[in-house]
Structure formats: C-alpha cells, structure tokens
Amino acid sequence: MILGLLQHISIQNLIWLICLLPLVSSCINWLLSASSSKLPSKAANSLASFVGISGPLLAFFSALIVFWVLTGIENSEAFAITGPLYQWIGFGGWSIDIGLRVDQLSLVMALVVTGVGTLIHIYSIGYMRGDDGYPRYFAELNLFLFFMLLLILADNLILMFVGWEGVGLCSYLLIGFWFSDIEKAKAGKKAFVVNRIGDFAFIIGIFLIWKMLAGQPIVGGSPLNFETLERNAAFLLPIATPVCIALFIGACGKSAQIPLYVWLPDAMAGPTPVSALIHAATMVTAGVYMIARLNFLYVLSPLALNIVAYTGAATALFAATIGLTQRDIKKVLAYSTISQLGYMFLAEGVGAFGAGIFHLVTHAFFKAALFLGAGSVIHALHGEQDLFNMGGLKKYLPGTFAVFFVAALAISGIWPLAGFYSKDEILWQVYERGYTGLWVIGFITAGMTAFYMFRATSLAFFGNLRIGEDKKHHIHESSISMLVPLVLLGVLSISGGWIKNSIGTFLEPRFASVTLEEVTHHENMEHILAVISVLWAAHWAFVAWIVYVQKPSWPEAMANKFRKIHSLLMNKYFVDEIYDAIVIKPLAWISETALWKGFDIPIIDNVGVNGSGRVVGFFGKLAAVLQTGLTPHYLFFMVIGISIVVGWLVF
Amino acid sequence: MIFYLIAFGIVVTAILTIASRNSVVSALWLVACLFAQAILMVTLEAHLVAAMQVLLYAGAIMVLILFVIMLLNLTPKELKWKFIAGERLILGSGVIYLAGVMGLALWIIYKKGASFVPAAGGGTAGTVEAVGKLLLTKYALPFELVSVTLLVAIVGAILTGRGK
C-alpha cells in the first residue's frame, strides 16, 4: 500500500509535504480563528485541534517515510536530496531557489522537530482547552512548525534565513500569546528585539559570504546553496573568521548564549507547551543546527571555533549558577535550557559537531518532558509557578511525577538515561581534544545541573504540600491527552541515548573532520570519566534531595550566610540591570546630554543650523520677494531652467 | 494621412483639456485625448499598449479622477477660469519663452534629419505574449520596482486619504 503510494509520490514531493503540511493546517486554523466568532466554539475548537495535530503528525510520518526510503540508499553521498521548487530571486546569472534539502543532518532534525512537535501539539489540546484563542494558538504553533522545518530543510542560506525569521516571528507571537497581559506582551517584544541583534549579525554574515563569492569562479549552482558553499568553501578562507563570528552572533541570539540570552527566561511568559516546543526543544537549537550545518565553514577558522567553545562553556556554567536559585519552575528550566545549549555549543566549538547534535536530540526529549511536566504541574495548580508554593505533588500527580523524575535523571546524566550518553559524549570529546579547562567547567556544570534539577524536583514533588488550601482540592492529574505525550517523552528520555553509536555514524558524512591536537585514545579514560561524572551528578542530586526535602531549613540558612552570592544569583547576576546600566542608560545619557545638549544645541543648532540659517535667512529675505508660495510660480522658474538646460544641450 | 488626423485630434483635445472651465469636462477631454492616443498606438501596431491605455488610463485613472471631482462637488465659483493673481505678464512671457525654446529645439531636431522610418521586418506587433515575455525577462527588475512603487503608492494614498 505504502509502497504503491510511494511510487506515485516522488521523494521530492514528500519533502515538500513535510514542510507544507503544517502550513496548510496553520492556514486552516487561521481561517478558523478568523471565523471563530461565527462558529460554535466547541466545534471550532475540536476542528482546530484535529487540524492542528494532523498537520505535524502527517509531517512526522512523511519524515519517517523519507527516512525509511533514504536509509535504503547505500551511497551516503547520494543521500542528500534536494527538491527545488522554483527560482525565487534571479539576477545577473545569480539565482536563489526555493528548494529543500534532505540529508542526514536535516533529516535527524526534521524527525526530532516533527516528532516532539507532534507530541507537544497533542499535549496542547489538554493544556489550552478553554482558551479563547484556541484556534489561533494552533495556527501559530503550526506556523512555527512550518518555519522551523523551512529553516531545517532549506537548501540555501537565504531560505534558511526566512525560516529563521519566521520562527522568530512565531516565537514572538506565542510568547505574547496572551497579549492582553502587558508584561507578557513586553516579554515577546524583548525576545523579538534581542533576536534582531543576532539576526543583524547573521545577515551581515550572509552578506559577507555573498560579497566574497561574487565574481569568484564558483562551482555548482546557486552560490548560497549549502552544497555549493561546501564545495567552494575554499574561496571563503580569507574571511572565514569574521563570517563565522557574525553567524555565531546570530546563533547566540537565537540560541540564547551570552550575551544575548536575556530574552529566553522572559520568554517563559508564553504558554508552557510553547516553552517546551520553541524555547527548549526546537527553535533555540536553531543556532546549534546552523553551526552544524555550516561546519565546513567553521573548520576553516579555529579562532571562531574557540570562541564558540568558550562562549558555550561560559554560558553553560553561568546559566547553571543562576538556575540554582530560581524560584519559578519555568525559569529554572529556562536557565537549564540555556546551560544545555551552552553544552551543545561547547561540543561544536571543540569540533565534535556530532556530539552537539546528539545532545540536541536527547535534550529535545528530556527538556520537552520536563517542560510538559512543569506545564502539567502548573495546570494542576492553576497557574502557580513558584516552586516554594508547591511540594508533595508526588501523591497527586503520579504520572507527571514519574516522567519529571525520569527526565530530571536524564538531564542530570545518570546512566543509562539519554542525558548520560550525550553529555558524556560531549565531556569526553572535550577532554579528548585537549580542552581540559573547558572539561572542568563542563564537569562542574554537570554537577550543578544535577543539583538544580533535583532541587526543582524535590521542591515540587517531595515534602509537604505548601500550596494554599483553596487550590488544594483542585489538584488533579492531567487529562489523557496531556499524559500520553508526557509518557512518550519520558520513554524517549530513557531510551533516546541508546542510539549514540548509530547516530554518530549516521551523521558522520555530514561533518568535516577537525584535526585533533592530540590523537590519543584512552579507552579506559573514557569509562573512568563517565563513571566519575555519573557519581558526581548522582552526588549532587542526592545533596539536593537532602537539602530541600530532609532539611528544609538549610537553604534559608545558606542563603543568609552567602547573602551576597545568593542575591547575585537570585537576580541573575544583575545582567538585565547591567545591560540597562551599561547599554541603555549610557546610550540615553549620551544621546541626551552629550549629543543633544552638548553638541546638537550649541554647535549644530546654534552655530550650524541657526547660524547658517540666520545668514541664509538674511539672503533669503532678500530673495523672498520672488517666493510667492504659489507652486505654479516655482514651476515656472523650473521650466525656465529646464529650457535653458535644453537650449544649452541643443546649441 | 491618418496620422495627421489623429494627431490633430490629440492636440485639440489636449488643449481643450487644459482650457475647459469645468473640471469634469476637462477630464472628459483628457479621456478623449487618451483614447485618440490609443488609436494612434493601434496604428503603430502596439495593440496591447493601446488596450492597456484604454483599460488603465481611461478606464481606471480617469474614472478615479472623475470620482474625486464629483466627490468634492466643487462649487461653480471654484470652476471659474482664473489666472494666478497678478502675474499674467510673467506667465505669458514664460509661455512665449517656452514655446520659443521648444520650437527651436524642434527645428534643430528637424534639421538634423532622421525622419520616422519604421524598422523593416516583423516583431513589432505588440501582442500580449511578446510584450509580456519582454516584461518578465529583460525588464524584470523595473517590473518588480514598479510593483513596489505601486504598493507604496497604494499605502500612501490610503494613509493620506484616510484623514484623521
């Protein structure tokens, strides 16, 4: 049956289908949303959820079919398939096509995005039930999926940039989904603006590539195609470093790395499934994906790679420390996400692109599970997000607890769960490639990760119920539509890591090799390190449990003792304030005092403008006799002038 | 011969356009002028352009202008043929000057020769296919630019016309 179908649907069409199915369901949902006032809300909502889910689900199946068909092909070079649709922009021999490209890398991403996306869509049915903007929510979520898939599957930088901007737009829309709340709308705006900084750098990078390639005897088709780029990477050698840095700044914006991470915690204002899908599992990994996609560029510039690695490591540690003290469950997860993204960049920075992508995949599973679990908790507690108002929910929400717990174990890197494999792989690669300092940072961060994750788990699920009486009887396990995706993600969090070897070999043809400085293999060392890090993580997880469940007074005491550090962490290193102080205020000050009052008024205004104005005004008054203010008169003089010019030209 | 007939019509209607007291009548003469131009274009085998001249100019732009004239519902006082206050002399001399320069220019062009000789061979018939192909290949960039201009103009017109 399927085979028969496949004979009719060419694989190119199928690739398009992956991308377009969410768009179609998005369009339908927009229509629904636009006409929802005229439809009975129940029918509209069920239709919206049906349409909203079928899009991603079918896309997932399409991706699976593509995967299945492609893995049947032996030759790994033939693996990459492009489906050009038509020429989009064309000028002077250059052209940019609208085309998709499926290779190992994008296929893995597409599977993750559609798979996790589908689960989160299903989850959303339960989570968003009864919301006024139900069809709109699904429309935006589907649209996001479309753009994300466009980003992933694009075969050239420009189209990728379209997807890039598109997901930014959807992120903005969804963060501000409840736009009537001004704070939430502001959070959306912040995300949008901060992302623009990165996007600016990104587009500068694209321009640089373009400028460099223009006029070069490039081989292959459109110069911004990844394939052509890869083949002609040599031409880019002179500007590889600036290009890579520019692109990396773009990635920093999207993937929330220092210094552009500030938007992500605020982005938690959106509905929790949105946080799970966009701000944990998929969109924020776009930067990671982009660097992996352009790995052939990055290997040209060791400096850029190092910047990536150090930024990643710093972000990982930095965000983890903030995560230690946050009270809001979603904020904890947000900082955890930033930290994990740092890991991925760290991996990519040391040249282990495969490890980075692998961590991306497993992270998508367990972080989605964590977020959805948190969403479940929040849903059960009617919007309560403060960890210190939770506690003891194990009893009330057994399913959620189980998944959350498993996912927390996974993210902490406990064997044999998914996180262990990927994180261990990263740490090992870092260690193996000689970045011992970075390894130490990563190692410490791993401990912190375990600590804050179990801090959150303990506070939420163990101990006594600290929530108000009035909310107590409302606590209930989530509906089946929310639980099923949760459990599936939990299973994936457990088992996701077991594909470590196969994914490594699967992805290998896509990545340029980085010359290792120290080509020594320590088989034993790898195992030793793994065991150490598991123990290290387990230790901190246990500590967290002890501190927050058994001795609830300790955190208070600790906080009092290290008041300064605590408040530093609590306030996220005052980064927002620092930004305010070093960027916004000075800018305002300079604009106002220095430029306006200091320069503008005395010099430009008084001397420049008014002074010359006075001079001119004097002559102007003389000339004003001619100025009647009537357009025809001016035109008359103009005509005389033209006549003179024409006359001069003629004679 | 037919050219001179049409050209005479065009000139007369053009003069009437600017000379009519009533702006509606003026607009109508302009329509007539444009229509005559379309006929001229048909004689030049530019069928598509002629059709578009009627469709766009006469059919859309001029209707719009008429619509606005009627919407404004000008009073008879408004419609009076008046000169710009007190400046007839300047304007009159200007027109004479202009005419002189133009006449001179024409005379020189005329003297330099180059009479109108249609190029031999086919390919000038302005069919939809031919002109369309040209628009989308050679003039693709201007085409796009014009479309952007149109968009901007529409937005501008809406914003300007909307008032407060």
Next chain:
Amino acid sequence: MEYIVLSVIIFCIGVAGILLRRNLIIILMSVELMLSASNISFVAFSKMHGNLDGQAVVLLLYVLAACEAAVGLAIIVGLFRLKGSVDIQLFRDLKK
C-alpha cells in the same frame, strides 16, 4: 519624426496646463497629459527600432501613472478637507 513633434507638443500643452490653471485637479490631469506624451514617443521609438522595448516601458509607465494619480488624488482630497477648496492659490504655506 512627426511622432516626436506630436509628443513634444502634447508635453508643452501639459506644462502650460500646470502653469496656467489654478485647479489642482486640472494640474494633476496636465501631469497625466505630460506622461502620456512620453508614451507616444516610446511607442513610436518601439516601432522605429523594430523591437518591443518601448512598449514594455510604456506598460511600466502606466503603473507609475496610476501611482501618481492615486497619491495625487489622495493629497488633493486631503487638501480639500483642509481648506474646502482645490484652488492652488490657497495653498501658499511655503510662503508663510
């Protein structure tokens, strides 16, 4: 050649219209007249050279004429709302 002469004459009539009339709408129409004068020469040149480039340009010019008319009329309507008249003599804010 005759076509060019015709085009110039129409163009001059348009200029004269702009210079002599006070009614903004008629001024706008004079501008249209000038534009259409250029169309004649374009088409004539097209015929003269035996290619269609001139005609293609004319088609683009139509769009520009439409733009001009739309914006111009919008401005005229706005001015009319402001002063209740379309007499250009009333709009001498450049002077004031």
Next chain:
Amino acid sequence: MYSLVIDIIKVIVIASAVLTLIPVLIWWERKGAAYIQDRRGPNRANIFGIRLGGLIHNIADVFKLLFKEDIIPQQAHKLIYLIAPIIVMGVAVSTLAVIPFTAPVKLGDFVIKMQIADLNVGIIYILAIASLGVYGVILAGWSSNNVYSLFGGLRSSAQMISYEVAMGLALLSVIMSSGTVRLDEIAALQGINILEWNFIRQPLAFILFLTCLFAETNRNPFDLPEGESELVAGYHTEYSSMKFALFFMAEYAHIIVGSMILVSLFFGGWQIPFLSTEFMHDNMNALLKLALPVVSVSSIAAGVLLMRRTKKFGWGDARDFEPLVFGLPAVIFGFIIGIAAVFSIYLNEYAVSIITAAAQGAIFLVKTLFFCWLFIWVRWTLPRFRYDQLMKLGWQIMVPLALINIIITGIVISR
C-alpha cells in the same frame, strides 16, 4: 474587398441580432417576474389580436418612448447629459466585437471567422471597453445635477472600479490555464467534453466572474446605482423618453453581452456537447435525418395543441385568432419539414458548413439565454447590498479569492 463586405455583413447581422434580443429579454424579465410572483404579467397589447404573450408591449413601449417629450433639465450640463446614454449603449454593444459565435466557417477556400474583429488582445479589449462603461453612468449622474443622480453615479463608479479588479483577476486565471487571451481560442480550447469546460476547471473563477458580471451590469443585488427605494431611479432619475430608454436597453444589452462572454469563457462558447465541428461536418446528413422527423412531429403537435386552445377559451374578441395564427403555420411548417425528411434531402458542402454554424450559433444562443434567465431569476430573489457591504465584498472577499485562485492556477499549471 471581400473581407470588408463580410465584416460589414457580420456587424449588421450580429448587432441587429443582439438588438432584437433586447426586447425579448425585457419581455422575458417582465414575464419571468410575473411567474415568480404568481401573476400574469403583461398580455393586453395586441396587433390585430396577436399578443405574443405580452411581447407586443415592448413595441408599445418603444413607440411611446420615441414620441414622449424629451426634457433636458435646465440645471443639467447639456452636452454631457446628451452623450451619457450614448456612451452606455455604445459600450454595451461594442463589446460584442470579439465574441466568437460559432466555429470558423469553411466555405470552400474561404474561412470566415465568426467574430466581428479578431483582435489579438481579446479579453483585454473586453476589459478595456467594460471599464469605459462606467463613464456613461457616472456622467449621467453628474450632468443631471440632481443629488440622487450624483449619488447613483458615485456609487456606480466606485462599484464598477472595484469589481473590475476582481473581474480582471478572475479572468487572469482563465487566461493562465488557457494560455491565450483570444476569446475564440479559449472557446475552441474547451472542446466538446463538458467536463473540460472552464466552469469545471476554474469553478472559483467562474463564480467570481459571474458575481462581477452582476455588479458590472448593475443588476440586483448590485443595483445600488439605481436602487429604487433609496435613490428614486439613481443615475437616470432625470432622464426621460428615449434617453431613458437607452439606459433601460443598455442594461439588457449588458446582460446579453455579459452572458455571451461568460458562455465563451466558461461554458465552451459555441461548442455543442459531444458533437465536434468536424463530426457534424462529416455526418450532417445523417444527423438531419434524425432531427427532421422529430422537429416535424413536435411542430405539428404544438400547432394542433395551440389551435385546440382556441376552442377551450373563448374571449370573443381578436385574441381568439391568436392560436390560429400561430398554430396553422406551425402545422404547415411541420408538414414541410416532414416531407423534406421523407424525401431525404441531401446537402452539399456549403450547406453543411452553414447548418453546422447555425447549430453552433443556436446552442450559443441557448447558453446565453440561460444566463440571461439567471440574471432575471436572481434579480427577483435577492435583496440589495448596502454600499459598504458591497465594497467589502469586492475588496475583502472577491479580490483575495481571485488572487488565491490565481496562485492555485499557477501552481497547477506549473506542474
């Protein structure tokens, strides 16, 4: 020289045919309205007792209007007031020029295109001329110097400009899928298979075009420019006698021409379903053998039935002769046809061509009349739009739909 003569003949024949259709359509509207509304409709006017079911009333109307006082209001702008109805009528009729009525007729070596003017800009010509139609209305409204007229003119200009956009866009998708702008080619391309006609291939474009046609002809529910209960008679409030009649007739001329365009574009034009021109050409004699007996018998039957009606009703006046006047010729005609059928006539090639063309022309007429009836039907069924709703429909629904249709068409044909 021949071609000029043929052209002149074509112009005369086609124009007079359409002008004859106008009173028929008016009659049809009056009778149709009557039947929709459970009443008789006009039936009293007669010439020597022949009433033709009320059709004679239209002749009476024409005589009356011709000899009625022709008032030109003092306040009106005389010249424009006079030319406005001429523009309206002229535009309505001049659109006819590019409509193909039958397949090209081959007479020996001659190939006559059954189209007055074979322009290579086809549909664009129609759009261009249609866009001029608004002048008549808007000038009539303005020159009358009457507030209601002015309102009618303003409404109609806004309405027509708006719907022309949607109309053009709807046509664009047809042009795209046909790959030509010539009406004769579009009609010929649709073939003899009903399922390949454009109304099946371009259903959305068809609906949009039909709607725009209603708007362009100022028919209910788009009859705001004349909207009786609001604007008395709209743009022609001040018109009387023959000038009013021109407006009145132009409306129907518009309907006829619009229906013809619609049929050419979407309903296969002159195509007879499942009978191609070649097939008819080759088998005309056989077809006639089949058709003539049927025609003969039905004609005789109709005649007999008509004559029997005379006995049933007896008014005792001139009316009684009417069935006889029609019945007897019908019977005689039937007999002649029957004899012709019995003596199996044989047609030579020229006659075959002409009869083929006649059959195609007839089917074209039938299709056209069907859509004319649709116009009448809708008029007596739907209430009128309001001005803002009309604009909203035009710009917010029709234009986007047309654009979507173009995109879909583009995607489909680029495959």
Next chain:
Amino acid sequence: METIFADRKEILEKALFLRDKEKFDFMMDLCGVDYLGCARERFEVVYHLFSSANNKRLRIKVKVPENNPEVQSVSSVWKAANWFERECFDLFGIKFSGHPDLKRILLFEEFVGHPLRKDYPIDKRQSIPTPVDLRKNNREGFWINFGPSHPATHGTFRLMLKLDGEKIEDAIPEIGYLHRCFEKEAEDHNYAQVIPYTDRLNYCSSLMNNVGYSMAVEKLMGIKIPERAKYIRVLISELSRIIDHLIAIGTNVVDMGGLTNYWYTFNVRELIYDWIEKICGARLTTNYTRIGGVMRDIPAETFKYIPWVLKKLDRAISDVTGLLVKNRIFLDRTRFIGAISAEDAASFGYTGPCLRAAGVAYDVRKAFPYYHYDEFDWDVPIGENGDTYDRIMVRFEEMRQSARIINQVLEKMPGGPIMTGDYRAALPPKASVYSTIEGLMNHFKLIMHGMTPPAGEVYSFTEGANGELGFYIVSDGGPKPYRIKVRPPCFAIYQAYPELIKGHMIADAVAVMGSLNVIAGELDR
C-alpha cells in the same frame, strides 16, 4: 384610572419624581383640551403615564390659563414628550417652556391660529404654503432631501439627511403631510359617525381602530357588549394585525430590494380581504364595529374559511422567511441596524412590535387583558437587540401567535346576539319601533340626535398593530364628543427615527423606516 392634578410650574419636578421614584417609565400620551367657556382656566394639558414595572397607569392634568398658556416642558424627562408637546403647541398654542425645538409639527409655518381651539372653525382654510428648507441655519455639509414623495417613504414623510459620503450624520424629519384633522372632524360629528374616521387612522388595519374606538365609547357609557361580539372583535383584531404585519414586512423587504416577497405577502392579504368584504362589504375601510357590538354577524363559512386562510398564511410566512432568514445579504442589511435599547424605547414611548423587538415584553393584551385575551393561549414574542431584524422577526412571530388566537376564538365562539340591548346605544328591534312608542322614540332619538354618553372622560387603549392605540375621550354629555385624542403608536415610534439612523447609511435609513411601519394616516391623523 387614577388622576392627579399638578401645577404648570411644578410639572417638571413632578414628572421627574414620578419617573424616578414611582417608576413611570412610559409617557404614553400628552394632549391639550380646550374648555372654552366651560372652566375658569381655559386649557388643560393631560398626561397619560404608564409604569411597566408596576403595571400601573396614571393621568396628570395641568390647568393652563388662556392669557399666558405656558407649561413646563417634560421633554427632558421622557423623550416621547418632545413631539407630543410640539403637537400640543401646534394645535392649541400652548407653549412649553424649556422645550428644545418648539415649532409647528403637523401644520405649516405660515398657518395662523391653532385649529383645535374651540373657536377655530373647522373649515377655515388658509393659503397653500411653500415647502420649507428644514435645515434652517445649519447648512454646513452635504444635505439631501428625502421625500415627501420618495419611493421609500410610502406615503408622506419628509427627511433632510446630512451625509458624510453615504453615512448619515444628521436627520431632520418632517411630518404632517397627511394631516386630515381627525380630532377636529370627530368633534364635529356624533359618536357613531366617528367610526368611519377611525378606519382611516391606521388604514392597514382599520378593523382594530374600530374596535379600539368602540371600546372607548362603551367604556365611557358603561355598556357591556355580548360575548359573541367580544369574540368577533378579537377575531377581527387579530386578522387585521396579520394583514398589517403582512404589509409592513412586504414593503420593508421591497425597500431593501427584495421585491418578490411583497407579492407573496399580498396574496394572503387578499384572501383575508375576501372575508372582510363578506362581513362589512368593504375591503379596506370597514366601519364594522358599532358602539355596543358589531354591525353584522360573521358568515357561517368563517369557521372553514379562516383556518384555510391561516394555512395559506403559514405557507406565505414560510415562503418569505425562506427567502430571507438565511440570506446573508438580508442579515447584513438588518442585523444591528437601527437598534434601539429597551430604555430608549421606553423613554420614546415605543409600544407594540418595535418595543417588543427591543426586548420589553409589554403587550396590552397581556398586561391589561380585554375581551378574554387572558383566556387564550398565546405568547408575546420579544427580540434581543431592537434592530431591524428583530422588528421583522417579531412581526413574523406575532402573525403566528395571532393565528393561534384566531384558532382558539373560532373554537370557543359562543352564540347569541352581536349587539348589546342597551337602549342608549343600540337601535331597538324593528318590531318594537313599529309597535311601541318607546321603541319609536328611542329610534328617533338615536338616529336624529345620536347617543349621549354621560359627561366625563375616559382613556381606553388596545393593542393595535403598531402598538398601544389609545383613545382619550372627553364628553360634555352632548351627542358629539367634546374632545377625542388618539394616542397613535406611530407618532412615538417615528419620533426616534433620526436617532435610529444616525451613523448608518442611506440604505439603512430606508430599511429602518420600513421596519418601523409608520402609517401616515395614524401619524398625522
């Protein structure tokens, strides 16, 4: 009905008190009475109030002297008072201080004198006036004159509309083009002779006017009418309600461009005309009721014929609703157009379908049942928004309810006489005229002199097709009514028309006017 007297300087205060504290939210009627030579103060202004909350009625009387006829205006209390006061000023010359725009309403500006004063002779004619420009000093903007001979006005209203494009910014209505002096004519005829004049008030449903007037006179005289007459009166009232609504809907949809509906509604109307013709010989102007009963018994086939007609009616309703109810154009044209809120409707004195469309379930037949209306099983349909759509739909539903009532009437119709035996109103039987002197004398008196109700006053009201149809009759004991004031429902309804259409479009103005079903005969009298 409770009557209180108020001082002309304190009436405003009193009115405010009554409205706010006593919840008299409706001012049903305001009229003047000229007691020339009868009383110390020549004029009296009479207010009729109604409280929908307490279902109570109240009459206020204010005495006004001849030399300075000035009363405080209550138009700020009840919006309805505006036009009623203008009318009172027009006809009696009583000035209302504080009135926003006190000018003539039914008569023209050039008219000298006040016709309803007793010293104005009924046939004193004045010269033909010239049409006035209603804009007065307010000539800014784009004005358009609408009517009085405009297809949408169906009769004789005139409007000046100030437009912004198609949008109506301001509207000035003018009425009085069909002022036929019903009240003056009534004072000039005896009680029985007034009935034909009532036919021509709301000429779409004359039978109901007959019933209303007869009921008022019977109330004044204290006559009880036989049961059969009561049932017949219910029957004719409901039938004429149906024909009235049929016209209202048919023409309203014609105004919106949907022409065919009109023929469908009229077909049923013709069928009902046939029956009306059988009972009284006329189609439109029936003159059917008599004081004390009805003119003639209904024919026997009524009991078969009317149910058949009702079936046809049902068919017609479903035909018309089939063309309308799901029609997007119709819905867009009518929904939320010309909406009036329940409070405004009350303040403007709306009654009948227009009030019920605004959501107030006030129906005289339910609130103050007469003629056994309380014994029938029927409902009062109400709307939600008070817009055109609701008005049309309420009329549809009312026709169905009327059909219900009619079916019950036909079932319960008792036998017996159709005319009261009361000698003061009913002619004696012929036998007694020819055989007894009392009979002969009574016959002679009634024919030659007319019936003479006792001196007094009465305000009697019924539910007309358009709302509460009230008759305020003052009798001085003579054979002619001293004063008859009709409370025409349209008068109050049309008054709010400018408010309803402001901000809408011209086309809406036409549709709204049709949905209000303003009948000129009743509006201008």
Next chain:
Amino acid sequence: MGNNFLTTKLAEVVNWGRKNSLWPMPFATACCGIEFMGAVSSRFDISRFGAELVRFSPRQADLLLVMGTISYKEAPILKRIYEQMPSPKWVISMGACACSGGFYNNYSTLQGIDEIIPVDVYIPGCPPRPEQILQSIVKLQEKIVKENKL
C-alpha cells in the same frame, strides 16, 4: 403638421403605443395607496395592461396616480411632480379624497386635486377597489386612443 393620412396613421400607432405602455408614478399618500398595492398584487395585476413598470422618477412616468388625501402642505409637492413629468402625461385621481376631498372638509385638506392639476380620470370610492383602478386604466386607454397629438 397637416392632417394627412400619414400623420393620422402615425398618431394612431403612437396612441396605441402610449395606451399599452402607461408607466405609472404612484403618488400615494393614504389609504388608496394600499389599494393600489392591491392592484399591483397577483390577483389584480395591473401589469397586464403594461402598467407594471412603476417609475418613481416623474421624468419617466406617463401616468400620475394620485392616491389619497392631499393636504395643503402636500399640494405644492404634487404640483411640482406633475410639472416634472414629460408630456404626454395623464392623471388619475383615485379615491374620494383626491377627487373632492372626500369626507374631510376642513382647514387642512385640499378639496380635490383638480384645484391644482388637470385630471383625466376620476375614480370614486373610499378607497376604490383595485378593479376600479384597472377600469380607470382601461378608460384612460380609451381616451388616449381618441387623442390626436404627437
């Protein structure tokens, strides 16, 4: 114009046309208007006589149907409308009020429209029946045939 055969025939033909194409302009003010609506309705169907094209613009009408009471306030408007009609034009005065003021003999009502405009056919009745309207049209047709003007 001479009274020769041709013009006589032409006049006949034109009169025939006018007779069969009486487009009414209803000037309905009161009760009679409702009966005119009755005459338009299916049962009576005035359109059978070619008079169905009810024109609300006086410019396009041939027949002014004055229906209902004309008050002094209304009179100038009626006169104006009559003057706006192009000739040949006819007036039918429908109902007692329009003919003579009916039983409204008072300060406000015009005692018959013939005080201000000429009338061709008077229809009695208060209001007249639709049949009477039809008959009046037939009568008017008879009158038109006898007329001799072009």
